[in-house]
Amino acid sequence: MKIYNITNQKDFTAALFAGTVFDNFLVTEASFITAFSVIIDGHLTSAPEEGDDSMTWGAVRPLAYSVVRGRELPKSFKIVLKLSSDNLVSTLNALGMEKDTDISGLYLNIRYEKGELSCTTGCSYSGFTADKSAEAGWDAFAGRFLAKNNIDHEEL
DSSP: OOEEEESOHHHHHHHHHTSSTTTTSEEEEEEEESSSEEEEEOBOSSOOSSSOSBOBHHHHHHHHHHHHOSSSOOSEEEEEEEOOHHHHHHHHHHTTOOOOTTEEEEEEEEEEETTEEEEEEEEEESSOOSOOHHHHHHHHHHHHHHHHTTOOEEEO
């Protein structure tokens, strides 16, 4: 797990809410606190027979943007993004690994709270494993993803 502090919040939030940088990620959950609270469960109400059971950020983004836009900054928000099954396989391949059945998800947790904005990586396993190479690879990959998309950040 790595925490990346976002140093240019304006550019990041533009990429998140108005751009397409994160559109292919799946949303497992999102919550926003402004003058009111909104909680989004990204899981589909009727899961497809094959494929992922969550909506993409691209599908949820317009709703999220309508909640956070305005004159005042939101008090806080949290968005949990997950790689789709196809992107999980291609990311692991890019890291020189094969899809391990123990890896159930690679996550990017975005949190804005008390004026601070951060992205935290996460890796979930379906069972116990002592091998954390996928987690370390995802941590590094996420940092490169942010840099490639011109998102100013520093590793904490």
